[in-house]
Amino acid sequence: MKNSKLKLNANKTEFIIIGTATQRAKLDGFFPTHILNQSVTPAPSVSNLGVNFDESFNFKQHISKTCRCCFYHIRDLRRIRRFLSVSVAKTIATALVSSRLDYCNSLLYNTANKDIARLQRVQNCLARVVTRSPRFSSSVPLLKSLHWLPVHYRIIFKICTISYQALASKQPTYLNSMLTPARNSRELRSTSSNPLYIPRVKTKAGTRAFSVAAPTLWNSLPVSVKSEGNIVSFRRRLKTYLFNAAYPP
Structure with a gap:
């Protein structure tokens, strides 16, 4: 950057150190570091191509963000559901919610079961809205009728x-x-x-x-x-x- 006469924008520069708390603690003495007269420190989480990577690599923040976004669209779908056919509601649900559940989901393999369960609750809620089922009805027969695989699968x-x-x-x-x-x-x-x-x-x-x-x-x-x-x-x-x-x- 210096040779190309470029200036570092510290406000737009991020980096992250991924590891256990013990491993990260060993590097505390190296930060903050200075790059082109700018002080930079590791960020607790960074976003790359729409995925939030956190320093523990457990994707809790990414899952939380995904859940919030999905529930936002589910609430909107619930408001207009009575005006839609099942096929149209299913198409909208797939486009707005299921696509977000599936985005880069291969990164979530073997993550904590409780975190996968959070995403499963989103899909369960979506199935109830699409089928216009009661709030506390069992989700398994609804998912099966819609031919939707659970999040884990x-x-x-x-x-x-x-x-x-x-x-x-x-x-x-x-x-x-x-x-x-x-x-x-x-x-x-x-x-x-x-x-x-x-x-x-x-x-x-x-x-x-x-x-x-x-x-x-x-x-x-x-x-x-x-x-x-x-x-x-x-x-x-x-x-x-x-x-x-x-x-x-």
Whole structure:
């Protein structure tokens, strides 16, 4: 910036240090630091492409922001619901609320169950509004009638879809490089299912990495789902499989 004769705008400059409280405490003595005569310190959270990253990497702030935004649109939908058909209400709900629940939801894999439950309450509320059901009615039959996957399964759906596309097209390379076939010293019956190698991790946070989450979920899919020849049929078969898992007969 100095060589290009650019000036740093401290008000628009942010950076974040992600780690446990103990790890972050070890770096307290390094801040504030000075860049081009401007004092900057780590921010507790930053926004990148619409996702709020916090210093503990638990996405609590992002989930809170998503819930507030979704409930805002649900309240608006409730006001006009009686003037709409079910199909129109469902389309609006998908466009304004479900799209926000699904946005970058693969980042939420293996986050705290209580945080996923907050997003699930949003979807439950949305289902009651779309179907014009009582406030405290059971949400499970409503979600099933709308053919909506619960939040947890929508996250699995997104990661598996990304994995299929990366394996089929070999793109993007930074994701495809994390999906390597498992190598066994002897032939196993599971070899026919094209399993992927799952790296070993020591912490729960490590299981949230794409390099671990994607192979784990991919290996859990039945061969009939993974062997689909194109993305459209794969998505259809995958949703059917997850729908039966979410709403067992």
